[in-house]
Amino acid sequence: MTKQRYFFLILILGSLSALGPFSIDMYLPGFPAIAQDLHTTVSRVALSLSSFFVGVSAGQLLYGPLLDRFGRKKPLYVGLVVYVLASIGCYEAHTIDALILLRLLQAVGSCAASVAAVAMVRDLFPVKDSPKVFALLMLVISASPMLAPTIGGYMVAAFGWQSVFLILFAMGALMLVASLFWLPESYAPDPTYSLHPRPILTAFWSVLRHPQFFTYALTGAMTFGGLLAYVSGSPLVFMDIFHVSSQVYGWIFAFLSVGFIGCSQVNSWLLRYYRSEQIVLVAMLCQSIIGLVFLLGTMQGWYSVTGTIVLLFLFLCCLGFSNPNAAALSIAPFSKNAGSAAALMGATQMGVGALASFGVSMFNTHTAVPMVAIMAGSALVALFLQVIGRRFMGEMVVASEDAGVLVH
Known part of the structure; x- marks a missing residue:
């Protein structure tokens, strides 16, 4: 080539x-x-x-x-x-x-x-x-x-x-x-591949029942729900509550994305010195603390647009560390069913994200509280699921350094 x-x-x-x-x-x-x-x-x-x-x-x-x-x-x-x-x-x-x-x-x-x-x-x-x-x-x-x-x-x-x-x-x-x-056709059609629900569901069930998968897929999905709560709620928070223009909102969103994207790249460097499960635990603990501080201050009306941006930036930085590692750890145990595991993980993330987004949309309170409450709640539930789920795991299958970089 x-x-x-x-x-x-x-x-x-x-x-x-x-x-x-x-x-x-x-x-x-x-x-x-x-x-x-x-x-x-x-x-x-x-x-x-x-x-x-x-x-x-x-x-x-x-x-x-x-x-x-x-x-x-x-x-x-x-x-x-x-x-x-x-x-x-x-x-x-x-x-x-x-x-x-x-x-x-x-x-x-x-x-x-x-x-x-x-x-x-x-x-x-x-x-x-x-x-x-x-x-x-x-x-x-x-x-x-x-x-x-x-x-x-x-x-x-x-x-x-x-x-x-x-x-x-x-x-x-x-x-x-x-x-x-x-774009060339890269895979010959396989007429023997069954599209009947039973074998497909069987493959998904074999993935879902694995303790390491459901622990890290669910915790990763909850943190992803926090991300999509922010995506869904930020237009109301910045343009309706703080009255910034659509152009300024675009720049704010771009700036906040730097935190998530930048930390996901720093994560690649950290994997040389720490294991994925260590990074996830610390990131989720920090995210939960930031979420609680953010929620308390928002309920009391402490934060201006600048304070809101700073706390969102810190929250998204934690996501940049937790999300790729949780995704890599959830898929790491699978070789034969890697495709099913990836599809199920992605569907779980988006499903939880849809619920979080829907939750933000249900409250027409003209405050940032619904968005921040769902972000903080998702972080706390993710931390709880990880701590509890690790008790059911035997020997952990460790994600490779490449996986930590690529699953994003």
């Missing part, structure tokens, strides 16, 4: 992987404008984010078996077509209920891109190159929370919130064209 071909494949796969994160982050600055145009509240607009998380959770379980049965490209085409059509629908949406439903469909479509991209890395590149390829994909994905809300903020201010979905439509269409003409 030539260097040019190598780079081009990584660019396409990275763009496919980033489609979902862009779809989440780019429209956040438009929440107040959407609420005004559709005659609803910002809290209700946030339900369109919750429905997206539900779609991502379900889609991860759906596409894994389809990619093994029909090859990589056909399910990818179907997903991208669904994504493109749903994006057009979001652009044309005239009611909040329609937007909520269309965001669910958009999420299911975007899942095909992310799941297929991971599978195709395994197919197209030598095993020895996989860590480097995944690291490059993570750089592309990590750029999305810094670029997407900033771009979205300026687009909303200049052209209205519908313009964001026009951009997402263009991205999906471009990915469809790139996949059709420049």
Whole structure:
């Protein structure tokens, strides 16, 4: 494979992987404008984010078996077509209920891109190159929370919130064209692969019952729920309560993303000196303390916009350490069912995240308390689950250093 071909494949796969994160982050600055145009509240607009998380959770379980049965490209085409059509629908949406439903469909479509991209890395590149390829994909994905809300903020201010979905439509269409003409089929369809529910559910159950998996998958899912509570609640907190503009909100979101992304990279260095389970425990303990301080101060009205940003930054820094290590430890025990474990872990994360996002949306109190309470509560429950779950584990299967870097 030539260097040019190598780079081009990584660019396409990275763009496919980033489609979902862009779809989440780019429209956040438009929440107040959407609420005004559709005659609803910002809290209700946030339900369109919750429905997206539900779609991502379900889609991860759906596409894994389809990619093994029909090859990589056909399910990818179907997903991208669904994504493109749903994006057009979001652009044309005239009611909040329609937007909520269309965001669910958009999420299911975007899942095909992310799941297929991971599978195709395994197919197209030598095993020895996989860590480097995944690291490059993570750089592309990590750029999305810094670029997407900033771009979205300026687009909303200049052209209205519908313009964001026009951009997402263009991205999906471009990915469809790139996949059709420049992405090779990397896996032959397997007609012997069963799509009957029983063997699929059996594989998932064998993963779920493993003590190390359910301990770290559930604790990681709870911390991820805290992250998505922040993503869902931050538009209301910054634009409705602190009255920052959509452009400024985009820059704040980008800055806060640096904490999560930066600490996930520092984590790679820490793994040279400490075990993953040690890092997770300390990170979750710190996250719980920060969450409680954040909640107490928010209830008392102590924090200005600056104090809120500082505490969110510290909370997200802890996530940068806990999330990749918990993910790596949850998958570490599996070789045969690694795909099922990854799909189940991702679905669990997004499922808990959807509940957290839904919880934030249910409280129209015009304060930051619901968001911060769910963030603090998720951290405390994660810490409790980890402490209790470790008592049921025998000898721990240790995640490799690469796993700690790549599972993100």
